[in-house]
Amino acid sequence: MxxxxxxxxxxxxxxxxxxxxxxxxxxxxGTVVGILPGLGPSATVALLLPLATQMSPTAGIIMMAGxxxxxxxxxxxxxxxxxxxxxSASVVTCIDGFEMARNGRAGPALGIAAIASFVAGTVGxxxxxxxxxxxxxxxxxxxxxxxFALMAFGLxxxxxxxxxxxxxxxxxxxxxxxxxxxxxxxxxxxxxxxYDRVELLDGVHFVVVAIGTFAIGExxxxxxxxxxxxxxxxxxxxxxxxxxxxxxxxxRFALLNGSxxxxxxxxxxxxGSTIASFVSYGVEKAMSRHPENFGKGAVEGVAAPEAANNxxxxxxxxxxxxxxxxxxxxxxxxxxxxxxxxxxxxxxLIQDHPEIxxxxxxxxxxxxxxxxxxNLPLVPVFxxxxxxxxxxxxxxxxxxxxxxxxxxxxxxxxxxxVAFFGLLGYLMRKVEYPAAPxxxxxxxxxxxxxxxxxxxxxxxxxxxxLYTRPLALVMLVLTAAVLVGPLFRRMAKWxxxxxxxxx
Amino acid sequence: MRNALKILTASALLAGAAGAHAFTxxxxxxxxxxxxxxxxxxxxxxxxxxxxxxxxxxxxxxQVANKTGGGGLVAMSYLAEKKGExxxxxxxxxxxxxxxxxxxxxxxxxRDLTPIARLVLEPAVMTVRADSPYKTAKDFFGAAKQNxxxxxxxxxxxxxxxxxxxxxxxxxxxxxxxxxxxxxGGERVAALLGGHVDMYIMEPAEALEQIRAGKIRVLAxxxxxxxxxxxxxxxxxEQGFNVPEIPQARGFVGPPGMAADVKSYYxxxxxxxxxxxxxxxxxxxxxxEDGFLIGPGLNKFVDExxxxxxxxxxxxxxxxxx
Numbered sequence: 084m085x086x087x088x089x090x091x092x093x094x095x096x097x098x099x100x101x102x103x104x105x106x107x108x109x110x111x112x113g114t115v116v117g118i119l120p121g122l123g124p125s126a127t128v129a130l131l132l133p134l135a136t137q138m139s140p141t142a143g144i145i146m147m148a149g150x151x152x153x154x155x156x157x158x159x160x161x162x163x164x165x166x167x168x169x170x171s172a173s174v175v176t177c178i179d180g181f182e183m184a185r186n187g188r189a190g191p192a193l194g195i196a197a198i199a200s201f202v203a204g205t206v207g208x209x210x211x212x213x214x215x216x217x218x219x220x221x222x223x224x225x226x227x228x229x230x231f232a233l234m235a236f237g238l239x240x241x242x243x244x245x246x247x248x249x250x251x252x253x254x255x256x257x258x259x260x261x262x263x264x265x266x267x268x269x270x271x272x273x274x275x276x277x278y279d280r281v282e283l284l285d286g287v288h289f290v291v292v293a294i295g296t297f298a299i300g301e302x303x304x305x306x307x308x309x310x311x312x313x314x315x316x317x318x319x320x321x322x323x324x325x326x327x328x329x330x331x332x333x334x335r336f337a338l339l340n341g342s343x344x345x346x347x348x349x350x351x352x353x354x355g356s357t358i359a360s361f362v363s364y365g366v367e368k369a370m371s372r373h374p375e376n377f378g379k380g381a382v383e384g385v386a387a388p389e390a391a392n393n394x395x396x397x398x399x400x401x402x403x404x405x406x407x408x409x410x411x412x413x414x415x416x417x418x419x420x421x422x423x424x425x426x427x428x429x430x431x432l433i434q435d436h437p438e439i440x441x442x443x444x445x446x447x448x449x450x451x452x453x454x455x456x457x458n459l460p461l462v463p464v465f466x467x468x469x470x471x472x473x474x475x476x477x478x479x480x481x482x483x484x485x486x487x488x489x490x491x492x493x494x495x496x497x498x499x500x501v502a503f504f505g506l507l508g509y510l511m512r513k514v515e516y517p518a519a520p521x522x523x524x525x526x527x528x529x530x531x532x533x534x535x536x537x538x539x540x541x542x543x544x545x546x547x548x549l550y551t552r553p554l555a556l557v558m559l560v561l562t563a564a565v566l567v568g569p570l571f572r573r574m575a576k577w578x579x580x581x582x583x584x585x586x
Numbered sequence: 587m588r589n590a591l592k593i594l595t596a597s598a599l600l601a602g603a604a605g606a607h608a609f610t611x612x613x614x615x616x617x618x619x620x621x622x623x624x625x626x627x628x629x630x631x632x633x634x635x636x637x638x639x640x641x642x643x644x645x646x647x648x649q650v651a652n653k654t655g656g657g658g659l660v661a662m663s664y665l666a667e668k669k670g671e672x673x674x675x676x677x678x679x680x681x682x683x684x685x686x687x688x689x690x691x692x693x694x695x696x697r698d699l700t701p702i703a704r705l706v707l708e709p710a711v712m713t714v715r716a717d718s719p720y721k722t723a724k725d726f727f728g729a730a731k732q733n734x735x736x737x738x739x740x741x742x743x744x745x746x747x748x749x750x751x752x753x754x755x756x757x758x759x760x761x762x763x764x765x766x767x768x769x770x771g772g773e774r775v776a777a778l779l780g781g782h783v784d785m786y787i788m789e790p791a792e793a794l795e796q797i798r799a800g801k802i803r804v805l806a807x808x809x810x811x812x813x814x815x816x817x818x819x820x821x822x823x824e825q826g827f828n829v830p831e832i833p834q835a836r837g838f839v840g841p842p843g844m845a846a847d848v849k850s851y852y853x854x855x856x857x858x859x860x861x862x863x864x865x866x867x868x869x870x871x872x873x874x875e876d877g878f879l880i881g882p883g884l885n886k887f888v889d890e891x892x893x894x895x896x897x898x899x900x901x902x903x904x905x906x907x908x
Binding site: 126128129132133136222223224225267269270271279281282284285353402407408409410412414415416417418419422425427428429430432492533537540543 | 622623624625628629632633635636650652654655656657659660663688691735736738743744745764765766767768769770771772773775776777779780781782783791794795796798799801871872904
């Protein structure tokens with residue numbers, strides 16, 4: 084009952100005209116920066132920090148959070164249309180989203196992404212509102228060994244991302260793991276594979292590799308194949324530009340799975356939305372009755388990661404609001420804003436300043452509705468982009484990619500790097516190596532290495548710490564199940580064949 | 587033509603007449619920070635920006651620019667290249683003193699740049715989870731003595747203040763425990779609250795809310811005197827351990843060879859800010875120690891602090907490169 088009173092007060096705050104305006108401004112800006120690759124929500128929130136600190140804390144946090152979850156909506160747009168991941172979490176969306184676009188279903192893909200974002204964004208807020216404190220306590224049970232197990236589980240998703248050849252997928256993942264080692268090693272303060280370049284001290288930025296291997300590799304492959312002037316067919320008629328009832332029905336489990344995975348991964352300070360999107364995609368494929376459709380334009384393959392990506396926002400706000408601990412780059416800036424307002428974020432924030440928490444929660448319900456209304460009508464508009472002939476579209480993709488890469492750190496070096504990874508992506512396509520496992524390895528490699536080394540330092544070198552703690556054990560068992568799953572399936576198939584031949 | 591000449595000479599005279607203190611910023615001023623948005627440094631720079639705005643300390647707008655990379659190295663070399671730039675200042679921390687001593691690539695020292703003002707000193711606080719068996723620093727050291735290398739402390743990079751402090755404590759007490767590096771401050775606090783590590787050395791601003799919520803306990807403050815925000819917490823010296831203090835120092839530094847009039851202009855700006863009640867309130871609200879220092883005193887501090895850090899790094903067994 085108390086929750087309802089609080090929520091009502093929250094809505095009273097969020098529905099004040101000025102707060103509604105800030106909320107709209109936030110989600111609108113968020114959508115825009117989400118669509119532009121490179122410039123992410125954390126950079127935008129940081130840009131607006133001076134403005135926000137002039138506002139009242141409630142209005143400021145409403146606007147900044149709006150940018151945060153708004154960007155998650157926009158991130159899928161370029162992923163689906165151009166195979167350019169707008170932000171880290173939309174790499175997974177590229178896999179099936181771009182295939183859908185290739186099949187002339189760009190509209191339904193964009194539509195389902197918006198719907199998934201809305202559903203999961205709302206679920207994320209509901210969970211934030213109802214179970215934040217106990218979930219935060221649970222998240223604290225995640226120490227290095229648990230993170231190691233989570234990352235192992237994440238890496239096991241490679242089995243599900245593999246196309247025809249498991250060996251090629253594994254090799255691709257190992258290259259990603261190697262790329263993750265570039266830079267200063269935190270534990271010894273020594274440099275690895277930096278070749279005396281200052282630019283490599285912090286490693287290779289994930290956006291550079293993703294845009295190179297996905298977008299630029301794709302453009303190069305298309306140019307050399309030189310098949311047709313127009314990349315895709317775009318059907319006429321509004322009905323074909325929106326998801327149909329069947330699409331939504333096919334996605335309902337994906338929406339639930341993505342919402343839950345996204346929220347719980349989001350709560351963990353050491354994880355993030357990229358892991359959430361990969362895991363939800365893997366879970367979706369493993370549970371699907373038609374796993375063979377994944378990678379060929381399955382609508383669930385868009386719905387699951389997009390859902391995970393959006394409910395992650397609600398999850399990431401849990402440790403920030405209940406413990407004063409930021410779990411991501413963007414929440415770190417929100418924390419900075421709270422400090423700059425003089426609010427002293429910490430475990431007592433909600434108790435001391437209920438208006439901020441409840442105003443934020445209420446504004447997130449409203450903001451998600453705004454985003455749905457804002458994004459759905461854009462779907463048919465964006466889908467028209469694919470009508471452009473190749474000689475216009477390809478240079479546009481290249482331009483967007485290069486600007487996106489440059490905007491990350493404003494370094495020319497990165498544009499050379501993206502050219503290199505574009506070439507790599509092209510070659511990988513030619514010899515049929517999947518690029519997604521490479522990204523998976525790059526994103527998880529760093530986190531996994533840190534976790535395993537931290538664990539071994541905790542146990543003074545005793546490996547058993549990795550599998551004796553109950554939570555870690557559960558996740559490792561799950562990992563094993565994922566890894567041997569395809570083996571069993573293959574054996575079952577083989578048995579069937581033998582039985583048929585004998586019979 | 588003649589008129590134009592007149593105006594020219596007149597303006598030249600005016601500029602000359604105003605003399606050495608003629609510098610005033612005529613475009614946006616950039617505060618460069620070597621860490622990403624949301625980090626301690628970044629919050630500090632933005633706080634200074636906010637106070638200056640409130641007291642109208644500068645005639646132009648201040649922008650905070652995050653130049654991350656290589657643990658401060660990218661920002662330092664960027665500043666070193668900007669000789670003659672009058673609208674760019676950077677926030678320095680102890681990393682700016684440590685980097686040139688331990689990193690081959692860090693060729694820029696604080697002495698090569700133009701230190702302008704030291705503004706705050708941040709004390710360090712040794713903390714444990716509220717339900718920890720250790721009530722005092724002595725309890726912790728006792729346990730560390732009984733189980734050498736078994737206790738764990740979470741922290742940042744090896745060259746960071748928390749690790750150098752650990753080495754000083756271990757040396758003073760003849761004990762040993764593990765230091766577990768974690769990327770973000772969030773992870774480090776979470777590891778303490780979750781009971782995955784036994785101890786964490788943090789700053790009062792980070793600690794006080796957790797203390798108020800009853801989540802953590804202070805074993806000792808690592809300053810020579812008790813800190814005003816934690817009047818009941820005994821210092822490590824009071825508990826009988828002779829450990830030198832290493833406060834985190836933060837302030838502003840300009841590009842190499844900044845002209846005297848420009849430097850004294852910014853010194854004036856920070857002096858005015860230091861005297862304002864807005865600044866004093868900010869210090870109090872964020873549990874900073876006032877560390878205001880300019881001029882010759884600052885130069886002396888730069889030299890001494892460099893030497894102090896050198897000694898500590900040596901003691902900590904970290905390889906010095908120059």
